[in-house]
Amino acid sequence: MNIGRYAAGVPLDDGASTAAPPSPGKSRSGPSMADVAALAGVSSQTVSRVSTDPDKVRPDTRRRVQAAMTELGYSPNTAARALRYGSFETIGLIAHRLARTGESRTVEAVVEAARRHGYTVSLIDVRSPSPTDVDEAVARLSHQAIDGLIIIRAETATPATLALPPRLPVVVSDSRFVGHHPAVATDQTDGTRQAVGHLLELGHRTVHHLAGPEDSAPAEQRLTAWHDHLVAAGREVPAPWRGDWSAGSGYELGRHLAEDPEVTAVFCANDEMAAGLYRALHEADLRVPEDVSVVGFDDIPLAEHLWPPLTTVAQDFHLIGQLLVDLLLEQVRDRKDLADHRTLVPVELVVRSSTAAPRLSSPRT
Amino acid sequence: MNIGRYAAGVPLDDGASTAAPPSPGKSRSGPSMADVAALAGVSSQTVSRVSTDPDKVRPDTRRRVQAAMTELGYSPNTAARALRYGSFETIGLIAHRLARTGESRTVEAVVEAARRHGYTVSLIDVRSPSPTDVDEAVARLSHQAIDGLIIIRAETATPATLALPPRLPVVVSDSRFVGHHPAVATDQTDGTRQAVGHLLELGHRTVHHLAGPEDSAPAEQRLTAWHDHLVAAGREVPAPWRGDWSAGSGYELGRHLAEDPEVTAVFCANDEMAAGLYRALHEADLRVPEDVSVVGFDDIPLAEHLWPPLTTVAQDFHLIGQLLVDLLLEQVRDRKDLADHRTLVPVELVVRSSTAAPRLSSPRT
DNA sequence: CGCGATGGTGTTTACGTAAACATCAATGCT
DNA sequence: AGCATTGATGTTTACGTAAACACCATCGCG
Numbered sequence: 001m002n003i004g005r006y007a008a009g010v011p012l013d014d015g016a017s018t019a020a021p022p023s024p025g026k027s028r029s030g031p032s033m034a035d036v037a038a039l040a041g042v043s044s045q046t047v048s049r050v051s052t053d054p055d056k057v058r059p060d061t062r063r064r065v066q067a068a069m070t071e072l073g074y075s076p077n078t079a080a081r082a083l084r085y086g087s088f089e090t091i092g093l094i095a096h097r098l099a100r101t102g103e104s105r106t107v108e109a110v111v112e113a114a115r116r117h118g119y120t121v122s123l124i125d126v127r128s129p130s131p132t133d134v135d136e137a138v139a140r141l142s143h144q145a146i147d148g149l150i151i152i153r154a155e156t157a158t159p160a161t162l163a164l165p166p167r168l169p170v171v172v173s174d175s176r177f178v179g180h181h182p183a184v185a186t187d188q189t190d191g192t193r194q195a196v197g198h199l200l201e202l203g204h205r206t207v208h209h210l211a212g213p214e215d216s217a218p219a220e221q222r223l224t225a226w227h228d229h230l231v232a233a234g235r236e237v238p239a240p241w242r243g244d245w246s247a248g249s250g251y252e253l254g255r256h257l258a259e260d261p262e263v264t265a266v267f268c269a270n271d272e273m274a275a276g277l278y279r280a281l282h283e284a285d286l287r288v289p290e291d292v293s294v295v296g297f298d299d300i301p302l303a304e305h306l307w308p309p310l311t312t313v314a315q316d317f318h319l320i321g322q323l324l325v326d327l328l329l330e331q332v333r334d335r336k337d338l339a340d341h342r343t344l345v346p347v348e349l350v351v352r353s354s355t356a357a358p359r360l361s362s363p364r365t
Numbered sequence: 366m367n368i369g370r371y372a373a374g375v376p377l378d379d380g381a382s383t384a385a386p387p388s389p390g391k392s393r394s395g396p397s398m399a400d401v402a403a404l405a406g407v408s409s410q411t412v413s414r415v416s417t418d419p420d421k422v423r424p425d426t427r428r429r430v431q432a433a434m435t436e437l438g439y440s441p442n443t444a445a446r447a448l449r450y451g452s453f454e455t456i457g458l459i460a461h462r463l464a465r466t467g468e469s470r471t472v473e474a475v476v477e478a479a480r481r482h483g484y485t486v487s488l489i490d491v492r493s494p495s496p497t498d499v500d501e502a503v504a505r506l507s508h509q510a511i512d513g514l515i516i517i518r519a520e521t522a523t524p525a526t527l528a529l530p531p532r533l534p535v536v537v538s539d540s541r542f543v544g545h546h547p548a549v550a551t552d553q554t555d556g557t558r559q560a561v562g563h564l565l566e567l568g569h570r571t572v573h574h575l576a577g578p579e580d581s582a583p584a585e586q587r588l589t590a591w592h593d594h595l596v597a598a599g600r601e602v603p604a605p606w607r608g609d610w611s612a613g614s615g616y617e618l619g620r621h622l623a624e625d626p627e628v629t630a631v632f633c634a635n636d637e638m639a640a641g642l643y644r645a646l647h648e649a650d651l652r653v654p655e656d657v658s659v660v661g662f663d664d665i666p667l668a669e670h671l672w673p674p675l676t677t678v679a680q681d682f683h684l685i686g687q688l689l690v691d692l693l694l695e696q697v698r699d700r701k702d703l704a705d706h707r708t709l710v711p712v713e714l715v716v717r718s719s720t721a722a723p724r725l726s727s728p729r730t
Numbered sequence: 731c732g733c734g735a736t737g738g739t740g741t742t743t744a745c746g747t748a749a750a751c752a753t754c755a756a757t758g759c760t
Numbered sequence: 761a762g763c764a765t766t767g768a769t770g771t772t773t774a775c776g777t778a779a780a781c782a783c784c785a786t787c788g789c790g
Binding site for chain 4: 416445447
Binding site for chain 3: 407408409410411414421422423426445448449450451
């Protein structure tokens with residue numbers, strides 16, 4: 001046995017350029033139908049029948065073939081099958097920063113929905129949502145064995161910059177692609193309206209915003225909606241604070257926010273940043289919600305268990321994932337052209353304990 | 366345009382049994398090399414050369430072929446290529462409850478490492494880590510187009526219950542598979558030892574344990590290590606509390622823990638449960654770490670920003686993912702048999718602010 | 731100036747599977 | 761009994777690609 005504790009970094013070759021074909025090394029391919037057929041004393045077509053529709057062959061023949069399969073350890077060659085059928089039963093998925101928050105929940109839902117339909121999911125995770133990264137991912141994936149493509153967070157990539165292979169069905173979780181590719185997206189505007197409205201109704205004079213990064217479409221949508229809603233309500237619009245979705249950025253910005261006694265209500269573009277803000281407020285000895293009310297976005301599993309439990313806008317990531325798959329498979333299977341299709345998934349404000357009316361003697365002391 | 370707000374649940378057919386072959390619907394396959402060849406006035410072999418090694422064909426011929434490719438919107442058929450090469454440049458990945466915790470970080474690392482090597486990742490997410498679920502996933506994936514398989518959290522599946530296709534290289538993130546499949550796993554025992562040791566050194570008489578579910582191998586390893594370490598230190602071993610990894614379970618159990626004044630130190634099997642425990646302690650007006658010290662496991666991104674920042678055992682999920690891929694590709698590419706290989710990835714206790722010496726007048730009042 | 735070497739291209743073939751068609755035996759019916 | 765019908769199995773072919781080989785110019789060299 002070969003036990004070892006791993007210490008240093010891993011050496012990694014960054015070779016294998018996108019276009020490079022597989023190395024010519026012969027495959028691990030095991031026995032083929034012909035081998036099974038020879039052993040069982042039948043034709044390879046009969047073997048084929050056994051593996052696709054066993055009822056088409058007589059029980060004793062079937063048993064003989066199955067025995068031969070087991071003996072040789074036969075399993076059908078997917079490549080050949082795919083070539084024959086022209087389908088891989090696989091869909092490609094481009095995600096961004098998988099490990100973060102809701103992204104992974106959408107992925108989970110996509111994988112699950114795909115599985116229900118008999119499809120597998122091929123995943124590419126891009127680091128940044130920059131057009132080049134997304135484009136590279138598309139290039140890579142579309143040279144892979146996929147029947148359709150789901151892009152989560154196309155972000156700054158525009159329909160024009162995406163060099164998609166012709167005839168490849170695509171679905172996007174980004175409303176800016178309407179007219180080019182079918183899209184399923186969260187109703188960011190409504191969610192923001194609910195969050196900001198909730199805080200204003202509680203009596204706050206205005207609402208500060210801890211925004212997401214500029215290269216994120218949802219972040220911009222939330223920012224715009226927050227701005228517009230305040231304007232519509234005739235409130236002062238404070239300068240937004242720019243985070244990067246991470247709890248760390250929420251904490252850093254929160255330390256500045258905490259110093260401003262005018263701040264009584266903060267709408268955070270996601271729950272992680274709200275958690276970072278919590279920490280900054282705690283460190284500044286400010287109480288939530290007595291001194292500052294906080295609202296998040298996403299409703300991550302931990303939101304309910306932060307202290308105090310976080311009021312937040314719940315997104316239905318699971319539904320989004322399901323709808324994406326449904327929409328994609330409609331195109332894959334039925335050759336439908338749904339380019340102008342768009343679904344807006346509603347959100348719901350979950351009121352917990354992080355919001356309250358401002359102190360009467362506001363601003364804070 | 367077709368805008369609609371989605372309300373009701375999605376109808377889902379649970380058809381498409383594992384063995385069912387793809388529907389016979391003809392593929393979306395576009396033009397083939399032959400079409401391009403005809404248009405460009407060359408043989409299909411020349412087209413093939415252009416798409417694999419452009420230098421092998423004269424510049425003007427190449428341009429003519431490339432023009433024809435563009436005009437027809439040609440892209441090479443992956444199935445045919447895979448059949449020819451015997452390789453898909455794809456690895457299968459079975460994960461469990463992707464959206465939860467560190468799992469997604471390992472997945473992220475696997476995807477990234479695979480990409481660096483020119484491989485794509487096919488993902489299956491199983492709901493429960495039960496043998497049947499994992500087995501079904503294996504069956505499903507191994508009928509897909511993959512060159513190798515990575516199983517994250519094989520849990521209660523044993524080498525015997527896994528009906529793996531012969532000749533399929535497999536790597537597991539589970540140390541119980543040593544001798545059957547190569548494994549890369551976190552050093553659970555050492556991590557636990559560090560956590561419990563830290564608390565004892567601070568002066569706590571003993572350490573309580575908020576454990577993970579019984580069907581989880583890592584949970585059991587942490588439980589055992591905690592037990593053994595207390596025994597070795599000559600301390601009383603309190604009954605462990607069984608959670609299910611979720612913050613909710615940590616909260617529920619935490620409410621009971623909070624009522625026991627004997628409890629001054631708790632080692633949680635993961636950070637989410639620690640967060641739930643935090644909430645329960647806060648609600649009970651107990652302070653961390655003054656009244657109760659808490660240690661988590663995983664070091665999720667939020668751990669640092671909980672209040673107070675959580676002392677926890679950091680796992681290097683990223684390294685695990687990389688090593689899994691390296692190990693798998695060694696088998697795939699070099700046909701090596703590494704069945705008895707095992708790598709133990711070290712962990713590190715990150716001391717933050719949730720641990721301190723017990724009050725002198727312990728037990729709590 | 732003839733001959734081998736070289737580079738560019740076409741032709742043949744194989745990868746493993748499954749549909750389409752062909753064959754053959756057993757069965758049912760008059 | 762004779763013939764159509766059915767069911768089980770074998771044979772041929774095509775899916776799209778790329779390696780292996782064959783061919784033919786052109787070039788360099790003695």
